[in-house]
Every structure is written in structure tokens, then in C-alpha cells.
Amino acid sequence: MKPFDIEIIKSFSEKLGLVQSPIVIMPHVNPDGDAVGSALGFANVLKNAGKQVVVISPNLYPDFYKWMAGSAEVVIFNAEREKSAKIMKEAGMLICLDFNHLSRTGEMIELVESFEGPSILIDHHPYPQNFTDLIISHPEYSSTAELVFHVVKALGMEPFVDKWAAECLFCGIMTDTGSFDYNVSDPQTFKTVSELLTYNINPEEIHGRVFDNYSVDRMRLLGYCLSECMEVYPEYHAAMIFLTKEVQKRYNFAPGDSEGFVNYPLSIKGVHFSTLFTEKDDQVKASFRSKGDFPVNEFASSHFNGGGHRNASGGEVTTNLQDTLTKYRSLLPEYAELLTKTKC
Ligand code: 5GP
Ligand code: MN
Numbered sequence: 001m002k003p004f005d006i007e008i009i010k011s012f013s014e015k016l017g018l019v020q021s022p023i024v025i026m027p028h029v030n031p032d033g034d035a036v037g038s039a040l041g042f043a044n045v046l047k048n049a050g051k052q053v054v055v056i057s058p059n060l061y062p063d064f065y066k067w068m069a070g071s072a073e074v075v076i077f078n079a080e081r082e083k084s085a086k087i088m089k090e091a092g093m094l095i096c097l098d099f100n101h102l103s104r105t106g107e108m109i110e111l112v113e114s115f116e117g118p119s120i121l122i123d124h125h126p127y128p129q130n131f132t133d134l135i136i137s138h139p140e141y142s143s144t145a146e147l148v149f150h151v152v153k154a155l156g157m158e159p160f161v162d163k164w165a166a167e168c169l170f171c172g173i174m175t176d177t178g179s180f181d182y183n184v185s186d187p188q189t190f191k192t193v194s195e196l197l198t199y200n201i202n203p204e205e206i207h208g209r210v211f212d213n214y215s216v217d218r219m220r221l222l223g224y225c226l227s228e229c230m231e232v233y234p235e236y237h238a239a240m241i242f243l244t245k246e247v248q249k250r251y252n253f254a255p256g257d258s259e260g261f262v263n264y265p266l267s268i269k270g271v272h273f274s275t276l277f278t279e280k281d282d283q284v285k286a287s288f289r290s291k292g293d294f295p296v297n298e299f300a301s302s303h304f305n306g307g308g309h310r311n312a313s314g315g316e317v318t319t320n321l322q323d324t325l326t327k328y329r330s331l332l333p334e335y336a337e338l339l340t341k342t343k344c
Pocket of ligand 1: 287307
């Protein structure tokens with residue numbers, strides 16, 4: 001891991017010391033386990049240090065993350081716009097976690113752009129946009145949660161980490177590594193986890209709260225998608241799942257129900273590029289995953305208005321689902337060489 005820029009840590013520490021009014025922490029839109037875990041983990045540490053903290057999420061996150069300490073107090077922007085705007089107006093600092101671009105703030109974009117107090121971005125996505133006063137960007141970390149733990153230590157705030165904060169941070173690392181399946185080749189990540197375990201957290205229980213907590217509908221939806229809505233392209237080492245609105249309705253789709261779907265095709269022998277297209281009201285959400293060298297963040301940014309990490313990325317397009325699928329199918333031959341020579 002790269003060492004932290006001491007000047008930035010010093011400046012962040014000074015600003016934290018001076019802040020009088022509440023600190024707002026925000027994750028990205030459609031928050032995943034790392035976004036929620038790093039936001040609530042850091043919030044718990046700052047609260048233990050005597051700070052007033054409010055977590056504002058651009059939109060709702062799945063129920064299976066709601067066990068985290070402080071989740072009940074999270075303000076959901078698109079459900080409580082006026083309250084959120086008031087809190088942002090009065091806040092003394094803004095901490096943005098787990099995203100690298102203003103477009104990932106969802107409908108909070110104007111509030112973030114017009115925020116007047118000190119602001120900081122702490123994130124592990126490559127190529128951060130410069131929209132905060134300070135940036136702590138370390139793509140070599142497995143997750144923002146892991147990075148937050150080390151920022152907390154660098155700030156000298158380790159004494160304020162407790163079991164509840166450690167549970168949140170562990171959840172962020174666990175989910176962003178696919179339960180320690182990928183992004184874990186740096187020994188540091190396991191060292192971080194072993195430090196978090198000293199706070200008496202129960203990793204099996206946390207894993208169960210997230211991954212053994214699905215509805216029957218969600219399981220049946222997964223089964224349906226894998227049997228009826230998956231296309232496999234062995235010649236390109238690729239596979240794709242599409243999720244229509246009609247199918248979502250049939251299985252009472254709830255936020256988070258399709259989390260993890262995109263990983264399944266990677267279990268097929270020979271497949272190392274996987275895609276999930278989810279039809280929304282006026283757009284299609286794309287999720288991409290790869291094993292090995294194939295850079296899905298470049299694929300996402302070149303064709304699907306998105307970005308992310310080399311092996312996990314996403315994007316959104318406003319074309320309808322059928323046109324999106326046609327576009328995807330026509331792109332595969334263009335990437336044939338890269339996909340077939342990819343090492344994994
Ligand atoms: P997911 O497929 O789980 O939604 O997203 C995987 C990763 O891709 C996220 O951690 C994030 O880095 C990135 N990502 C997902 N959606 C978008 C998007 O619309 N724009 C950008 N820039 N990145 C995205
Ligand atoms: Mn993350």
C-alpha cells in the first residue's frame with residue numbers, strides 16, 4: 001500500500017478538530033456493502049470521538065445492510081429532500097466515501113456541488129474527479145472500508161474504534177472482495193481483517209446477515225435468470241444476464257435483489273467476462289465483472305457511460321433494453337482479441 005500523504009492527513013485532522021456543526025458522510029447512489037459499511041464505520045468512530053455526524057445516502061440501500069450500527073438514523077435523500085438539504089446547509093464538513101465522480105452522487109449532485117464547508121473524498125476507485133477540497137485516493141486498497149480504517153489510524157483515532165464500527169468496516173471489506181474471493185492479493189488486507197477481529201466481531205454472523213438473508217422471491221428470480229435470461233459466448237469467454245422489468249415485477253423485485261447475480265457467470269469454466277443488464281424505468285443499468293486482465297472499467301467508460309475498477313465496473317445507458325443487448329452483442333467481436341488472450 002502506498003503511504004498516505006502526511007500533509008493531507010494533517011489538514012484533514014485540523015479541519016476535523018475545528019468543526020463545530022454536524023459532519024455529513026455520504027456514500028454513492030445505490031450504495032453497496034462497502035459504501036454503507038465505510039460510511040457507518042467512519043460515522044461510528046467520529047461519534048465515539050464526540051463529533052456530531054449524519055449519514056445521508058442518495059437513495060435507499062438493501063435491507064440486508066440495515067443491521068449496521070447507526071443504520072436507523074441514516075437520512076435517505078430521495079425520501080427526505082428538504083430535511084437533507086437543511087442538514088447539508090448547516091453541516092460543518094462533508095465526507096464523500098466510496099466514489100470518484102460527482103455523477104455517483106445521484107440526485108444529491110447540486111447539494112454536493114454547492115457545499116460551502118470543507119469537504120474530503122476518501123475512495124479506492126482509480127482516476128478521482130477533483131470535486132472536494134481534500135482527496136485521499138488509494139486504488140490499491142481492497143475497499144473504501146479498509147482504507148477508512150487506516151485513515152482512522154493515521155488520524156490517531158484508533159481508540160474510538162469499537163465493535164460496532166469494526167462490524168461495519170468488516171462488512172465493507174467482505175462485500176467488496178466477494179467474501180475474500182478477489183482484491184485480496186495484498187497481505188495487508190488480511191492484516192486489516194485480523195485487526196478488526198480483535199474488536200470481538202463475529203465474521204460468520206456478519207456474513208450470514210448479508211448473504212443468508214434473501215427472500216424466497218430473490219432466490220427464484222436468480223434461478224429464473226440463470227436458466228432463461230443468460231447468454232453464454234464461449235468463443236469470447238463472455239456471458240451476459242438480462243433482467244427485464246416484467247421479470248422484476250413477477251418476482252417482487254426489491255433493492256439489492258440482484259446483488260451478486262453478475263458474479264455467477266464467472267463460475268462457468270472458461271468465462272472471464274460477465275455482464276448484467278437491468279432494465280429500469282428510463283435507463284438500463286449495466287454491471288460488469290472480469291477475472292484476470294480484461295479491463296471492464298475501460299469497457300464501461302467507452303460504451304456504457306460508466307467506470308469502476310479493472311475487474312468490477314458499471315454504467316448506465318438511456319437506450320432501451322433490446323438495443324442495449326444488441327449493442328453488447330455487437331461489441332464482443334471488437335474485443336475478441338483482448339478477450340481471448342486475457343490471462344486469468
Ligand atoms: P455494481 O456492478 O456493483 O453496480 O458496480 C461495481 C463497481 O462499478 C462499483 O463499485 C463502481 O466502482 C462501478 N460503477 C457501477 N456503476 C457505475 C456507474 O454508473 N458509473 C461509474 N463511473 N461507475 C460505476
Ligand atoms: Mn468500494
